[in-house]
Amino acid sequence: MLFLQLLANGLQVGAIYALTAAGFSLIFGSTKIFHFAHGATFAIAAYLFHFALTGLGFHWTFAVAVAAISAVVFGVVLDRFMYAPIQRHEGSFFTVFVASFGVGIVVQNLLGSVFGRGFMSVPTPLSNSVEVMPGLYLSPLNGLAIGCAVICFVALHYFLTHTFVGKGLRALSENPELVRMFGLSPRRLSTYAFALGSLLVVPGAIFTAAGTGINPAVGHHVMLISLAATIVGGIGSLRGAACAGLLIGVAENLAMWKLGTQWSEAITFAILFFFIIFKPSGFFGRATVS
Amino acid sequence: MLRKTLSSIAFAIGLASAVSVQAEDIEIGAVFPLSGPNATYGDIFMSGADLAAKHINEDGMLSGNLNILYEDSQALPQQGVVAMNKLVNVEGVPFVLSAFTGVSKALSTLAQRSQTVAVNGGGVGPDLAELGEYFWNVIPLANNEVGALARYAVEDLGHKRFTLVYVDDPLGESILNELEKTLPTLGAELVESHSIAASAQQFSGVAARVRSDNPDVVYVASYGSQQLQIVKQLRDNGVKAQIASYSAFSVPELQSQAEAQGALFTTQSIEWGSDDPVTKRFVDDYKAEHNKNPTSYIANYYNAVRVFGLLAQALEAQNKEITGANLLAQRKATETFELVGGEVSFQDNGTLLAPIQVLEVDGSGSGKVVSVKTAE
Numbered sequence: 001m002l003f004l005q006l007l008a009n010g011l012q013v014g015a016i017y018a019l020t021a022a023g024f025s026l027i028f029g030s031t032k033i034f035h036f037a038h039g040a041t042f043a044i045a046a047y048l049f050h051f052a053l054t055g056l057g058f059h060w061t062f063a064v065a066v067a068a069i070s071a072v073v074f075g076v077v078l079d080r081f082m083y084a085p086i087q088r089h090e091g092s093f094f095t096v097f098v099a100s101f102g103v104g105i106v107v108q109n110l111l112g113s114v115f116g117r118g119f120m121s122v123p124t125p126l127s128n129s130v131e132v133m134p135g136l137y138l139s140p141l142n143g144l145a146i147g148c149a150v151i152c153f154v155a156l157h158y159f160l161t162h163t164f165v166g167k168g169l170r171a172l173s174e175n176p177e178l179v180r181m182f183g184l185s186p187r188r189l190s191t192y193a194f195a196l197g198s199l200l201v202v203p204g205a206i207f208t209a210a211g212t213g214i215n216p217a218v219g220h221h222v223m224l225i226s227l228a229a230t231i232v233g234g235i236g237s238l239r240g241a242a243c244a245g246l247l248i249g250v251a252e253n254l255a256m257w258k259l260g261t262q263w264s265e266a267i268t269f270a271i272l273f274f275f276i277i278f279k280p281s282g283f284f285g286r287a288t289v290s
Numbered sequence: 291m292l293r294k295t296l297s298s299i300a301f302a303i304g305l306a307s308a309v310s311v312q313a314e315d316i317e318i319g320a321v322f323p324l325s326g327p328n329a330t331y332g333d334i335f336m337s338g339a340d341l342a343a344k345h346i347n348e349d350g351m352l353s354g355n356l357n358i359l360y361e362d363s364q365a366l367p368q369q370g371v372v373a374m375n376k377l378v379n380v381e382g383v384p385f386v387l388s389a390f391t392g393v394s395k396a397l398s399t400l401a402q403r404s405q406t407v408a409v410n411g412g413g414v415g416p417d418l419a420e421l422g423e424y425f426w427n428v429i430p431l432a433n434n435e436v437g438a439l440a441r442y443a444v445e446d447l448g449h450k451r452f453t454l455v456y457v458d459d460p461l462g463e464s465i466l467n468e469l470e471k472t473l474p475t476l477g478a479e480l481v482e483s484h485s486i487a488a489s490a491q492q493f494s495g496v497a498a499r500v501r502s503d504n505p506d507v508v509y510v511a512s513y514g515s516q517q518l519q520i521v522k523q524l525r526d527n528g529v530k531a532q533i534a535s536y537s538a539f540s541v542p543e544l545q546s547q548a549e550a551q552g553a554l555f556t557t558q559s560i561e562w563g564s565d566d567p568v569t570k571r572f573v574d575d576y577k578a579e580h581n582k583n584p585t586s587y588i589a590n591y592y593n594a595v596r597v598f599g600l601l602a603q604a605l606e607a608q609n610k611e612i613t614g615a616n617l618l619a620q621r622k623a624t625e626t627f628e629l630v631g632g633e634v635s636f637q638d639n640g641t642l643l644a645p646i647q648v649l650e651v652d653g654s655g656s657g658k659v660v661s662v663k664t665a666e
Contacts, residue, residue, distance in 0.1 A: 009527075131528065256498070264487075
């Protein structure tokens with residue numbers, strides 16, 4: 001029964017990881033911008049959801065809207081007013097990374113200053129587990145997180161394969177020059193990528209605020225997982241990042257079935273090293289020759 | 291014109307000499323977590339230290355104004371050493387407040403080498419008592435806290451099976467060692483211990499393991515945001531056993547956390563309603579300033595700064611320089627100190643010995659005392 005319990009926990013955690021990793025992978029795959037502040041987007045969405053719900057007393061649907069709008073605005077503003085100028089001045093990959101890293105630190109400290117540096121969580125009965133069978137406890141959040149992730153991925157898949165902007169985003173990740181030749185603006189597509197990628201962290205941020213709780217440094221862990229999942233899934237592969245996120249979440253939990261609990265976090269890096277050594281192209285990435 | 295110039299010069303000289311006859315400020319340092327997930331502790335520690343400095347300055351205990359220079363450790367040993375280096379080698383302070391077991395152990399070597407007194411009021415690892423004569427503790431250490439809680443849980447509540455969830459650092463290791471040593475002597479057992487990384491935030495799996503251990507008591511040895519996440523996730527995931535911990539549970543966020551209600555924790559025993567003038571002034575002024583009751587951490591850092599004030603005052607009375615070596619010599623020469631909580635004395639190893647109280651989280655903000663145990 002412990003195995004089943006850990007598997008159920010792993011699926012919930014994996015669903016959240018998959019969504020955040022897919023957001024990062026979408027941005028990185030399309031724009032080649034190492035958006036380290038993706039973790040900051042997660043933290044902003046989580047804090048504003050918490051604030052709108054418990055501080056302002058909004059209905060949860062409005063609180064979700066506040067979180068979604070804030071995440072999208074933050075991502076787009078960064079793209080327009082930080083990454084675009086750096087790219088215009090032909091800033092290197094490293095310059096972009098440092099700038100993004102700096103924003104992550106600033107956001108963490110701003111959140112700490114505004115909302116306090118302690119732990120916060122959304123009080124909700126949805127996080128309370130009930131014993132569905134002897135030894136197996138599930139909370140409504142388990143099912144909601146998994147269901148929400150499935151819906152988001154189906155919608156994302158439809159968007160990328162059936163809409164003009166979606167096809168443009170896929171094309172951008174393949175060949176930006178060709179996109180330009182077809183009269184599309186890579187800059188505008190980049191903004192769409194940031195908007196969509198930032199929107200994908202919102203469900204994870206909300207479920208984290210309700211389930212495990214948040215602190216201003218919560219974005220670091222998210223970023224770490226997103227990065228690992230992007231590499232394991234294959235750089236540029238959205239499907240790969242999602243599967244890798246799920247794999248990491250499940251593996252983190254199942255590791256505790258036979259190994260000590262301290263191995264839970266290490267398993268992420270074990271998986272990462274395994275892929276770097278034995279399958280550097282990741283789950284669905286293509287092998288490249290440089 | 292000449293007269294005007296001369297009078298200006300005379301005024302400037304007069305002003306300069308007036309400044310020079312004023313006593314210099316006296317500075318001490320503090321290495322606290324001011325950012326990161328444990329920054330909440332920094333705010334708490336500072337409130338106690340600042341209040342003590344304010345009282346010392348109001349009373350004119352020293353020849354100059356006492357200032358505290360704060361440096362950020364982020365509760366990380368490496369950052370703590372960098373901060374300590376700056377305080378000792380750049381600022382030249384003779385006395386530094388320290389916090390967190392890992393940070394305190396890391397900076398103790400520099401304290402010993404530079405003959406700078408380092409005083410811990412937050413870390414509780416038992417080996418903090420063995421870090422040299424320049425490292426002092428104004429807080430009872432984990433061996434006292436764990437022992438008191440174990441005795442209460444076993445002897446008063448009849449619990450026998452303990453599970454430990456502990457952060458993988460010197461503090462967690464020391465609590466593991468204490469429980470392994472103490473429980474068998476009481477006829478209880480440590481059924482299982484679960485180590486977690488300091489950065490871990492997901493504990494639903496740990497909760498599943500804890501549930502399968504079927505313990506009477508889950509002892510949580512963590513701190514900062516992480517301990518709140520552990521408690522929430524243990525309860526959310528169906529763990530119904532008695533939750534217990536050490537003084538890290540005295541932070542306001544945990545005291546008001548719904549899932550933590552009923553949890554047991556330990557701190558040094560302080561009678562907040564005491565008529566003792568030092569305690570009364572501390573409690574009254576803290577309440578007036580912050581509109582809430584103080585906790586033992588706040589008292590510890592108030593006491594740490596007050597110890598400095600008392601020692602420096604004695605040194606100045608003897609026309610001695612305020613250095614680490616002189617502060618140490620003066621502490622050894624001083625039998626007792628009037629601190630918050632009453633008259634106390636240091637043991638030879640530089641650690642205060644105080645009775646321990648077991649409290650229950652009851653939503654009042656400071657916990658309800660359920661038992662007081664003498665330190666062993």
